[in-house]
Amino acid sequence: MLKNSIVRYKRFGIVSYDVVTDPSLSLNSKALYSILCVYANKQRYCWPSLATLADTSDVSLSTIKRSIKELKNKNYIKREGRRFKLL
DSSP states (O other), X not given: OOTTOOOOOOOOOOOOHHHHTOTTSXXXXXXXXXXXXXXXXXXXXXXXXXXXXXXXXXXXXXXXXXXXXXXXXXXXXXXXXXXXXXX
């Protein structure tokens, strides 16, 4: 490997079938859940900032907050301080 090369890892996430097929869940919330899955560790915890989530999904912070609220109300995620727990 070259001395100054950057190692890039391919990230992936396992998305719950229940989330993807929930007809009452908005498309923005499904997309946000998928992004959270990419950031999650083996214990299904992740802690990306709201700004990172907005930048990654190319939406506003208010859209991210609305989607988080929707996912929390449907019990797909739980917020623990700055961390998210994917349920």
